[in-house]
Amino acid sequence: MQITKKITVEATPEQVVAALLSNELAAKRMAMLGVTDYTHTVTGNVATTTVAVPAQKLPSQARTFVKNDVKAVITGTASGNVVAYNVDVKGVPVKIAMTATADAAGAATSLLVDADVAVKIPFVGAKVEKMAARKVDGLLAKDAALVTETIKEMN
Template sequence: MQLTYKHTYNGTPEQVVALMRNKDFIIDVAQHAGATSHDVQIDGNVTQLRMSLPVPGDVAKFVGKDVDLSQRFEWAEPAADGTSTGQVNVSVKGLPVTVEATAVLRPTGATTAGEYSGDLRVKIPLVGGKVEKMVAPFIEQAFAGIERRAQEWLARDQQG
């Protein structure tokens, strides 16, 4: 299933990427997502977030009441025009669920336009497509949560 998310950030691509490499920011994202536990590892351009999340009722019958989600963000150095590109990968421990997306952050004056596009795959015979449709809103909420938290952090930076 194809996924596309568009975000607007009140900062530069460089500021957004810096947030994605900030351990405190990633912990904040996990806490606001409702994670019951989390672990953050940052190694250069790669940020890895592992967290356990409660699952919405309709999906829980397929995957259980909690899922162990792993998100990996990798950002390249910015291009001459200020654009930053990256890869976002999401996997669920013990389940054949993956998201592989390309991220592009483009400067647009005082803001940054972010676009994430890729594929959600659920490799379960016969019901994979149905589960993809059930999981897609969950993934969308995760991406939207990152945008909301980034907006708050960027606003704090601009005030202080």
Template structure:
């Protein structure tokens, strides 16, 4: 299942990037998208300033089909990694997105781009959600898409709120 989101943000690419790689923002994002335990790391990938951001969040598996819950139990452990590139000539940034559910054959892989757009930034997520389960993979993907899209909306709203400060 293909997921694409486009959002206009009221900050420069560097301002948005600085928030997305800020430990305080990552903590707030995790708190806003889960009511359970979480942890995160923000690593400088190289001396030029590219970052790797890893979050791990624990969510209830309510809403997943019973067969999917048989893989993960009552809780999901979602591991999300963003590996950011250095800025392009136009100032844009791109992250490889790798999200997976621990113990389950469910992944979200793609890119998150930050592009200059007027006086702000366009954030574009382009990713594929895949459940590698014969016969019922599509059903699992559809069930997982709604909470994933909800988490993306919460994160984007939080990003807009922090940019407005």
């Protein structure tokens, strides 16, 4: 399922890209999601977050299909004003790829987020994708606030 959303951040595109890769934003995102078992490293223009989520912390719909803890590796690679993300979820038939493109919009930055979410579970994969898509607006609004907060702290 293709998901596209545009948000506005009060900062320059360079500041937004730096924040998207930062340790500070990773920590804020994990706290927002209630995840305590993670690592985040930044090497040049590549940020890697490794996450472990106990099965009991997953939404009830997900626990129907996932009985064990979920481990994921999220890799974000910046190239100019674009951050391309790959999410590798271990042991779960989900594929997530995303790009965040930061373009100047006056004194702010327009951040265009394009995501492709594919759930390969017979008969219910499309339903799970639609459930995920419904949560994107709320998550992106919260994430935009975290990005803005991170930029203020970094500058």
